[in-house]
């Protein structure tokens with residue numbers, strides 16, 4: 001398995017927020033994670049990304065124990081809804097940033113970033129500063145910046161939450177296309193049931209600090225604990 005999370009526990013004071021987190025994920029797969037507000041999803045992502053230290057447990061990435069590895073050394077990118085672009089850099093330079101840090105030759109950077117801009121349907125926007133881009137365009141630049149450096153694991157925390165329905169759908173399609181093209185392994189936290197089913201190769205449901213990962217989507221839908229069937233029945237009843 002590419003990612004293995006073993007018995008991870010995290011409390012804040014008296015509050016046990018992540019309780020015995022146990023799951024694994026194969027390379028190039030996306031695990032969607034649903035769950036009510038406050039159930040511990042962000043804490044889980046930040047623990048895997050190294051931004052929060054677990055009280056106990058182990059995280060292995062590609063066979064290596066990364067539990068004590070600093071976040072900047074994990075090659076994991078955490079992307080969230082209001083992710084900020086560098087305000088003083090245009091779209092091109094925001095995407096190029098990570099590649100420049102890696103000291104990649106200029107010609108190759110140009111090639112990579114232009115290809116990325118094209119994949120993200122951002123041709124013609126390269127020279128715009130973040131304030132000159134729409135919310136959806138900014139989100140696409142963030143996404144480009146996140147994957148251009150070829151991270152081992154992408155952690156997405158409700159990434160499309162602030163976008164209107166149409167833009168959100170386009171982003172979902174782009175995400176599917178790009179994760180396949182760039183061979184991305186990701187955890188995708190969302191509040192949107194349809195988005196979770198659409199984006200995930202597997203689905204997890206978090207409840208009160210416990211994550212349950214379903215073998216296939218049908219098992220997830222049929223589990224009365226998730227309340228998904230009720231939601232489907234409700235919407236079905238309206239159509």
Ligand SMILES: Nc1ncnc2c1ncn2[C@@H]1O[C@H](COP(=O)(O)OP(=O)(O)OP(=O)(O)O)[C@@H](O)[C@H]1O
Pocket residue numbers: 012017035036037038039040041042043044
């Ligand atoms: N740094 C912190 N210090 C203390 N408590 C925290 C901290 N971070 C999170 N918590 C608490 O942990 C619980 C889980 O928070 P978390 O952000 O992981 O939930 P979530 O499932 O991502 O919620 P949402 O869907 O609303 O983003 C909450 O009760 C929150 O108040």
